[in-house]
Amino acid sequence: MSAPLLNPVEPEDHQALRRAVGDLARRYGPEYFRRKARAGEPVDELWAEAGKAGYLGVSLPVEYGGGGAGITELAIVLEEFGAAGCPLLMMIVSPAICGTVIARYGTEQQKLAWLPGLADGSRRMAFGITEPDAGSNSHRLTTTARRDGEDWLLTGRKVFISGIDHADAVLFVARTEDARTGRLKPALFVVPRETPGFEYRAIPMELLTAEKQFQVFLDDVRLPAEALVGAEDAGLEQLFAGLNPERVMTAAFALGLARQALATATDYARTRTVWDSPIGAHQAIAHPLAQCAIEIELARLMMLKAAQLYDQGHDAAAGEAANMAKYAAAEAACHTVDQAVHTLGGNGLTQEYGLAALLTATRVSRIAPVSREMILNYVAQHTLGLPRSY
Numbered sequence: 510m511s512a513p514l515l516n517p518v519e520p521e522d523h524q525a526l527r528r529a530v531g532d533l534a535r536r537y538g539p540e541y542f543r544r545k546a547r548a549g550e551p552v553d554e555l556w557a558e559a560g561k562a563g564y565l566g567v568s569l570p571v572e573y574g575g576g577g578a579g580i581t582e583l584a585i586v587l588e589e590f591g592a593a594g595c596p597l598l599m600m601i602v603s604p605a606i607c608g609t610v611i612a613r614y615g616t617e618q619q620k621l622a623w624l625p626g627l628a629d630g631s632r633r634m635a636f637g638i639t640e641p642d643a644g645s646n647s648h649r650l651t652t653t654a655r656r657d658g659e660d661w662l663l664t665g666r667k668v669f670i671s672g673i674d675h676a677d678a679v680l681f682v683a684r685t686e687d688a689r690t691g692r693l694k695p696a697l698f699v700v701p702r703e704t705p706g707f708e709y710r711a712i713p714m715e716l717l718t719a720e721k722q723f724q725v726f727l728d729d730v731r732l733p734a735e736a737l738v739g740a741e742d743a744g745l746e747q748l749f750a751g752l753n754p755e756r757v758m759t760a761a762f763a764l765g766l767a768r769q770a771l772a773t774a775t776d777y778a779r780t781r782t783v784w785d786s787p788i789g790a791h792q793a794i795a796h797p798l799a800q801c802a803i804e805i806e807l808a809r810l811m812m813l814k815a816a817q818l819y820d821q822g823h824d825a826a827a828g829e830a831a832n833m834a835k836y837a838a839a840e841a842a843c844h845t846v847d848q849a850v851h852t853l854g855g856n857g858l859t860q861e862y863g864l865a866a867l868l869t870a871t872r873v874s875r876i877a878p879v880s881r882e883m884i885l886n887y888v889a890q891h892t893l894g895l896p897r898s899y
């Protein structure tokens with residue numbers, strides 16, 4: 510499915526961006542992407558070309574090599590890559606979370622060191638918040654940064670961290686101890702991948718993606734004072750600056766996959782004939798696909814609303830909208846891929862059509878970065894004012 514329905518409400522420059530990204534992505538296409546993923550290789554050529562064209566850095570500040578636009582444009586880029594069969598998961602992490610946090614809160618030195626590379630794709634940064642014993646409950650994070658003279662010593666465990674092997678560094682969420690109260694508060698640290706004491710091990714996953722997920726072991730990792738991003742006391746605010754773009758981008762990721770699946774299914778249903786007419790003429794096939802098209806379109810509108818609220822600086826409203834958009838996009842994507850697989854019958858499970866791999870890929874968007882249930886908890890509590898249940 511192309512993007513026709515959004516056109517009347519989308520400015521011409523956004524439509525042009527969609528077309529240009531789609532043209533680039535289609536030159537690589539789903540076969541290239543799946544071949545790389547099966548070989549466990551990074552999609553370096555595509556990433557480099559996307560960076561050179563300015564797509565990866567479209568939301569980063571112009572003075573540090575970016576395009577000076579917003580998360581709206583970055584989400585458009587990711588959605589179009591996914592729709593063309595090239596879902597660049599690391600875009601959620603490297604430019605959207607790490608780039609945004611550094612652009613908003615980094616020191617001048619950190620901005621100069623990282624933003625031009627994140628923007629042109631020559632450098633990549635992973636993001637690590639999830640911990641084995643904390644999971645959805647980030648209040649239980651135990652990775653700790655303590656002072657040792659001017660330095661920091663970072664110790665803890667992380668899990669499911671994407672793309673470390675292709676990244677130059679990881680932006681880790683840790684906790685520092687408040688000297689007055691003894692309470693632990695979040696703080697963000699840039700940790701270059703080769704730092705002594707930082708080890709990572711791939712987790713075998715049933716996912717066909719260009720990135721692996723890793724377990725991380727941080728044992729007294731010594732970091733210079735300048736590894737801390739922003740102020741030690743403003744960790745939570747800084748963290749949220751990255752998490753809203755992360756939710757918007759996960760919605761874009763899911764919607765790209767959903768559009769890819771719906772296009773494959775409708776193409777197939779238009780021509781596959783086992784009785785007298787193509788299977789797409791049967792309402793049992795056509796109606797569920799039409800329902801998916803509606804769900805995708807609604808989620809796209811919600812994603813654009815969330816992105817625009819964020820870009821206009823309405824952080825609180827963006828938080829609610831980004832949660833809703835992520836939820837709606839993940840549900841639309843899971844439903845669409847399920848229906849697409851069914852539409853193709855046995856071919857839905859062949860490698861040739863590539864739909865079966867999307868079953869697990871779309872599930873990721875229901876689980877990460879925040880699960881469906883945690884979003885429902887958020888909406889119940891914050892939107893509806895219901896009592897907290899957990």
Ligand SMILES: Cc1cc2nc3c(=O)[nH]c(=O)nc-3n(C[C@H](O)[C@H](O)[C@H](O)COP(=O)(O)OP(=O)(O)OC[C@H]3O[C@@H](n4cnc5c(N)ncnc54)[C@H](O)[C@@H]3O)c2cc1C
Nearest residue numbers: 636637638639644645669670671873876877878880882899
């Ligand atoms: C492919 C992939 C890539 C990822 N990449 C990254 C990354 O790059 N960086 C990173 O930091 N993390 C990453 N993650 C981790 C991801 O953000 C977590 O998996 C997610 O936050 C959920 O945590 P968990 O897996 O520990 O599940 P849990 O927290 O153990 O939850 C398990 C289940 O219990 C439910 N549940 C938990 N609490 C409640 C409650 N209060 N009410 C109702 N239901 C509840 C959840 O909804 C879920 O269904 C990735 C995960 C995946 C699968």
